[in-house]
Amino acid sequence: MNIFKAGPLGPSLAPRIRRSKSLFRWIKPLAEWYANIAGYRQMGLRYDDLIVEERPDVKKAISRLPAKEAYDREYRFRLASQCSIVHKSLPKEQWVKPEDDVRYLTPHIEEVVKEDQEREKWDTIAVERK
Numbered sequence: 001m002n003i004f005k006a007g008p009l010g011p012s013l014a015p016r017i018r019r020s021k022s023l024f025r026w027i028k029p030l031a032e033w034y035a036n037i038a039g040y041r042q043m044g045l046r047y048d049d050l051i052v053e054e055r056p057d058v059k060k061a062i063s064r065l066p067a068k069e070a071y072d073r074e075y076r077f078r079l080a081s082q083c084s085i086v087h088k089s090l091p092k093e094q095w096v097k098p099e100d101d102v103r104y105l106t107p108h109i110e111e112v113v114k115e116d117q118e119r120e121k122w123d124t125i126a127v128e129r130k
Helices: 014-019 021-038 056-063 067-086 106-123
Strands: 005-007 010-012
Antiparallel strands (some): 005 010
């Protein structure tokens, strides 16, 4: 039995951890601690901002973002770049809160991957003559 769920971003144990309440209660504080120590929230970034943009499916997903979300993404990148240049993080009141760190790009990536898989399936279909 394969315990990893293979998604567009690779294998993940997350679905299995979410199903187990005791395991979820144990892992959740560690995940929050790790997200805080990673430092991307202190720079004003969200988790989905860290996904590598060079992949074709991610490029297509970014192009499908609503205009406001695309603008906000660019603003977060510029703000993080400025923080990096001056070697300081944002003031604490400007940090991204955990409840605001939602997946905004991942659903679009999953949709693109499903479309590509369906296109691949239809492009490689074999037609048999009777």
